[in-house]
Amino acid sequence: MHKEITIFNETILPGESKTIHMQIAKLHTMTDLQIPIIVERSKLDGPTVLFSAGLHGDEINGTEIVRQLIVQKINKPKRGTIICMPIINIFGFVNQTREFPDGRDLNRVFPGSKTGSLASRFAHYILQEIIPHVDYAIDFHAGGAQRFNAPQIRIVPNNQELKKLSDVFGAPFTLYSNHISGSFRTSCDHMGTKMLLFEGGKSLDMNQKVTDEAIEGSKRFLKHLKMLATKHQSMEAHATIYITKSDWIRANFSGMFHGLKAIGTFVKKGELLATISDPFGKIEHKVKAPHDGYLINVNDAPIVYQGDAIFHISKELE
Structure with missing residues (x-):
């Protein structure tokens, strides 16, 4: 138990609640721009969990997930400490x-x-001021551009503790993903914080089904750590599908994109996934599945260019 937690010179004691305003720089108009760090502490000993979102400013669904954790008071722990950073x-x-x-x-x-x-x-101040207090973290993301991610957890391979936590979270899919140089997840790992990275939905969009998956998974995560308040009920997890290898399917032609398969669908080799047509009704190209697999990302853009990623499909399962 971290008896005293001090973030940006503000101390939060067990049993206290406090919102700390992180301000590193102002807007070019000299307007203050503050990042709220919402800390809820129980009087009972326990771990510290961070729920964070908005590393990418256009991934609004992650912010909505953390907002709902706060609104529903899921962030008030039975024991330990929960830190929320919605943006x-x-x-x-x-x-x-x-x-x-x-x-x-x-x-x-x-x-x-x-x-x-x-x-x-x-990045420096987040690692210096916040992460030293954090034992576990879930960082919420969404697909970039118009690429919609099925709700999924990403963890590094060969880490049994993270695999157990992913089982507990119970997202529809878990994708093994190596650390990326310069990422928040990599730095947290180096500092001893156990992080699950959640992906779901797409940028500049909010999807209630994705949000619900994330909320339920977060409740199961907290329940596993004996931190979920008694008044909150968590649904039983469905078995997550572990993906060890996956491929991106890219457009071989530019044109109007007509996706025919829903996110999360299992498709067979050769199955028709989409068509790419010209705007004038003369040409239509078919996009077929290169092999069996689950579609874990689908491009929702109406227009694609040659080389654009249009589907992410599992290749090997655990």
Whole structure:
């Protein structure tokens, strides 16, 4: 148990609730831009869990998930501490863009630097001020552009503790994914924080089914840690499908995209997935499944260009 938690010079004692406002930089108009860090502590000993979202400012569904954890008071723990950060990249959220104003992807600049770029400074302070207090974390993301992710957890392979936590969370899919240099997840792992990365939905969109999956999984996660308040009930988890290898299917032609298969569907080799047509009614190209597998990402864009990722399909299952 972390008897005292001090974040940006504000101390939160067991049994206390506090919202801390992180401010590293202002807008170019000199307007203050603060990132709320919502801390709820029980009087009883227990671990510290971080629920975070908005590393990419346009991934609004993640922010909605953390918001609902707060609104439903799921973030008030039976024991231990829960820290919620609904929006980390507040600059991107304001502008509805993925990146920081300096053009950098925050999720590629960790561990950051106190004297580096704006994104790098944010990464530095998150790791210095918050993560040392955190035992477990769930970071919520969504698919980029118009690519819709099926609700899924991503963990590194060959980590039995994370696999157990993924089983507990119970997302429809779990994708084995190696650490990426500069990512938040990689830095948390190096600091001893056990993180599940949740993916679901797409950028600049909110999807209630994705949100519900994430909320239920989070409740099961907290229940496993004996942190879920008695008044909250968690649904039984369905068995997650573990994907060890997957492929991206890319458009071989540019044109109007007509997807024919729903996200999460299991398809057979040769099955028709989509058509790509010209706008003038003369040409229609068929997109077929290269092998059996589950569709874990579907492109919702009406127009695609040659080379665009249009489906993510499982290749090998555990």
